[in-house]
Ligand SMILES: CC(C)[C@H](C(=O)O)[C@@H](O)C(=O)O
């Protein structure tokens with residue numbers, strides 16, 4: 106089994122180093138390779154994702170990203186920005202279903218900006234469509250009008266099959282959880298939202314009538330994620346709403362530094378794993394970043410790409426115990442270094 | 456001076472009745488007229504907004520809406536749904552700048568799902584573009600593809616002048632506040648976002664260099680509104696992001712039942728005022744809805760359309776004192792009726 110690590114930029118290399126140590130301790134049979142990506146790749150090769158690295162990604166069992174981007178590439182041509190490498194990787198790997206758990210570890214319930222009683226026991230799985238919508242829709246561009254004004258435009262677009270396959274993932278996940286799916290869109294103002302609601306409703310009636318389905322407008326979902334986040338089990342939504350709603354939900358969990366994600370495509374194809382957090386240029390290189398989002402992304406890879414649910418459970422339990430034992434990096438109000446947090450998890454793994 | 460009240464559906468009539476009482480007490484010279492709108496108008500006239508009512512709106516100094524929509528109109532033809540009447544009113548009135556204050560009354564700091572220390576002193580002004588973007592962009596539709604699949608699409612589009620005029624409102628407001636504007640978009644993935652950032656940056660350099668300008672990606676803004684909402688002063692953003700971000704911010708204030716809004720267009724034209732909350736079918740007709748969002752919408756009308764900032768200040772102070780005195784409807788954890796809350800405000804007005 107092969108894991109491709111793409112540490113990328115900013116704090117990416119630091120947190121990925123901890124993933125390496127955990128992987129070496131836990132699953133020595135997994136072959137870990139590393140490659141250059143993002144701003145680092147742009148600097149070295151003039152592109153955030155080379156064909157060689159893309160080929161490596163497609164032939165691995167799982168790809169784990171550290172972080173991508175930073176202010177030094179803000180003026181790179183748009184098509185060559187670090188983020189463009191990320192979008193290309195998502196599309197080329199065909200990972201249309203982005204699983205973003207928002208989970209509140211009991212030990213961290215006080216670290217949230219929300220009240221303890223609002224977040225205690227929180228366990229949401231956001232399923233974000235990742236390879237469609239306004240991120241990729243054509244036509245798009247900026248044109249100059251006859252009167253000299255500019256006009257910037259994008260196309261939000263979804264087809265029946267794009268909606269159906271991601272909704273299917275959500276319903277399947279719900280069956281292994283609390284059997285409840287909330288589908289969010291703006292069907293009151295968007296045509297793509299009308300189709301989204303229609304397709305999810307039909308799929309539900311056809312194949313998943315045993316799961317409770319609720320439709321919620323995206324603005325209301327944003328509010329409910331802050332008001333009473335524990336009402337959600339699985340939340341399925343499109344690429345853009347998923348981007349925003351998962352960031353809003355992240356604060357219920359105490360810190361963005363805790364949040365992993367998995368992006369899955371067709372069965373048997375490699376999955377793409379990445380922390381939700383960015384490259385955090387302000388703390389990059391200081392060895393103080395929280396490596397748990399990256400470590401938990403590896404936990405998701407064990408579960409979804411390597412078929413090692415048992416080992417994933419062990420890793421998850423070790424992280425929980427480390428937190429229960431008081432392990433805290435700066436984002437969690439503590440003073441631990443990145444390496445010390447890695448050590449705490451390794452110690453709990455025994 | 457003329458105020459057109461459009462109570463609309465659900466709790467709209469109840470909360471608007473309190474506005475009438477406050478207006479009668481405070482500004483007897485303002486002539487208040489009432490007309491039918493929304494689902495109620497659809498039932499009576501087959502359209503959520505008749506030409507007569509639109510003409511009345513255009514010839515008033517201000518229009519105040521109660522609430523619109525409800526489950527009973529879910530199957531009305533899309534172009535005739537209550538919400539369509541709202542969108543038409545916004546466009547026909549040309550009210551491109553939607554001011555949505557998110558303000559935490561001290562007496563309500565404990566009613567929020569966020570910690571008291573996170574919301575105390577909160578005073579954000581969200582300026583949402585209201586007549587453009589994906590809400591109105593063409594082309595849009597649902598088409599059937601040769602293989603029988605459907606394809607739903609919308610167009611997100613902004614021109615230089617649309618961005619500039621709403622950004623100008625944000626900068627002007629900031630000058631009377633804490634002199635800080637945050638502009639939110641997804642310029643890392645959307646062309647309209649690239650233009651948005653460019654136009655705001657240029658306008659700032661040209662006319663508002665004295666105001667601090669910060670650009671923030673919309674997903675990060677959603678997170679920051681939950682993590683540390685007090686970092687914001689004025690937040691300017693597009694129609695869709697504004698819809699979502701203002702709902703996320705609403706929870707910092709304790710209750711959606713508290714939040715007013717103003718939509719302004721060209722100087723001298725009537726403004727459109729409405730509570731942020733919906734029609735709340737679950738409590739409609741029970742006389743328990745919080746009328747403060749509607750009353751505070753009237754307060755905004757006094758300030759922005761009737762040129763009565765002094766009277767608006769008095770009304771705002773009366774609402775604050777009523778809350779300080781313990782007045783609470785159900786949404787605020789109390790048991791007061793709609794009328795009792797209206798009485799509490801009237802009593803403070805003396
Ligand atoms: C970096 C950016 C392109 C990306 C996105 O918008 O998808 C990020 O915000 C995310 O959520 O993974």
Ligand SMILES: CC(C)[C@H](C(=O)O)[C@@H](O)C(=O)O
Pocket residue numbers: 293294324538541698
């Ligand atoms: C009712 C709906 C069309 C409306 C919108 O999306 O603008 C509402 O959510 C709002 O925020 O005013």
